[in-house]
Amino acid sequence: MQSIPTTFIHIDLGQRSYPIALGSGVIAMLGTSLSLPVGTAAVIVSNATVAPLYVSRLIASISATYSQIQTVVLPDGEAHKNWATLNLIFDALLRQGCDRKTVLYALGGGVIGDMTGFAAACYMRGVPFVQVPTTLLAQVDSSVGGKTAINHPLGKNMIGAFYQPQLVVCDLDTLDTLPARELAAGLAEVIKYGPIADMELFAWLEAHMDALVARERGALAHVVKRSCEIKAAVVGADEREAGLRAILNFGHTFGHAIEAGMGYGVWLHGEGVAAGMVMAAHLSQRLGLVDGSFVERLTRLIERAGLPTRGPVLDAQDNAGRYLELMRVDKKAEGGEIRFVLIDGPGKAVMRAAPDALVREVIDQCCAS
Template sequence: MTAPSTLSNAVAPASADAARVRRVPIALEDRSYDIHIGNGLLEDAASWSGLPKARCALIVSNDTVAPLYLETVAARLRPHYAQVLSVVLPDGEAYKGWDAIERIASTLLEAAADRKTVLFALGGGVIGDMTGFAAAIYMRGVPFVQIPTTLLAQVDSSVGGKTAINHALGKNMLGAFYQPLRVLADLDTLKTLPDRELSAGLAEVIKYGPIADAAFLDWLEAHMDALRARDPAALAHAVQRSCEIKAWVVGQDERESGLRAILNFGHTFGHAIETGLGYGEWLHGEAVGCGMVMASDLSVRLGLMPAAFLDRMRTLIERAGLPVTAPAGIGVERFMALMRVDKKAEDGEIRFVLIESLGRAVMRSAPDALVAEVIRQHSA
């Protein structure tokens, strides 16, 4: 399972302003849409043109992002919609559940919003997932737009149509595949991102190297310091390259029946950390970063990769400011039990995304005893 060697040439300039706005297309069987990447997109009237006509629009955000960008987005939408509503939810993974969906639905119903209503997800991955899920189920489906304001959301969760909420027994276990109309990734929003959130986003950037593009992994090693320093050119390239890879994968396998599973490198271990600790204790990207170290170790122990690969990944993930050791409080038995309810598990057998060569990932199971060794090795 790998992206083609020509992927680096998959995106060509789409318009005269391509130097400022980079567009990455996602081509699906029934329709396509663009990921817009650039600076100043929220202020640019062109970002909001061509959306469906409707009476009502609803912006969903959280109490961290809303004070920064909600009014800017609302002002751009008012010329297009007679009624621009907003829902501001508490910030954090701990609130990614039914209560938030109920608030979104109640706001829509109280406003007598019809099925042409357009939802706008203004925030990070949690807001994007919840808004997309609400859009998927309100009146059996209304259109929505992703406006990701975190690095993690720009390079991963806003792209590809996965929407979900959490359950106490498992992360993202309740959801739907539901594609947005477009994705607006304004790189200026990364200027207000806390350092911890930036590092969390880098985890999802890093994963694209070992699963699909060895040259990108080399580039990340050479530019990690620039990325953490928020160098504009480095961030723009990282976001574009990540989106190119994800767009290609999603275009081949929209509903994760095969190839798309490679995007979950590190996530089986990572989701267990998030659920075991309680949602919000670790950021998603922090758990994925640690999970990639564990998945790299498992790749080595199964004889797929040389030992140097584990050292390389651990070093890069540490340089990104991410944890490489899981908390001891979860315990091996609990860890294993949580991974058995992972969406990739089959008949109770845990399946992992592993690396068999740089740029190529595979889905594999592993003996429980070996997995337990990995957990012990990488737990505090």
């Protein structure tokens, strides 16, 4: 397997700035080549799937830095991204007498990263944390930028905080153990960067999708690095999603409705985003922002990644109505009006509303029958 040298990407947020370390075997570099947050103790938060694979490796790497290291192992899956599971982290921190000199390490995918970051934001009103993402989706998206949250039965990621990590560690070796479905889900978040910001990346993905699906290390390194660079630029310009950062949610308004409507965990986040991007592209076309050839090009690329291009039926009686109901519980909605991230010409995104009747037509067109 090709070894990728470590590179660094800087997230420029003034006093909250931090590096992303990307390469092969980066976890083993912690505490030696990489500077870690100062603290007396560390708590590693992981899940039942990832912990047996990587906890011992992480402990060995940071053991010289912290006098005490504890591990909290949570159940795996989006279905557990809730208050009950979050409280398991707080229970452990309180039982162990953790103070503000405790550093949390999020070892896992997006669910672990989101919950650990939210716990770090809340515990004693803020303790430092480090993201160690082990999925492609987390490495290219959710671990970067400081969005932390849990789900509510009525809406995804509706309870959370903006809270930046002090370091993000993207070890490409962890992608070797990623199930094929999870790899594909991560590719959805990679694909989204093309239509909203970088059509050169989009063309590169069209030429190299087979290599990505085959887990060629050089190809994976390229897309993780480029995705992080794009997200770093956007987050640096708009940390708290006052405007520009919302473009990173391309496909997510539809996708979050799918996740909530199906029950969290039935569809993976990236699968919902994939079908959501197709819907958003069709809506963009109907509004005259892109042509049909672009929509077809995006749909083909998503399909080649092994991702769904049609949304599920959430309600047999009024499917579009159910989608609209769920999409109104969205952080981008304003006064009950749904605002979509649309493609205003390839490589450029725009936030705007659309008539319900038009959205209904798109949903009817793009959902499985």
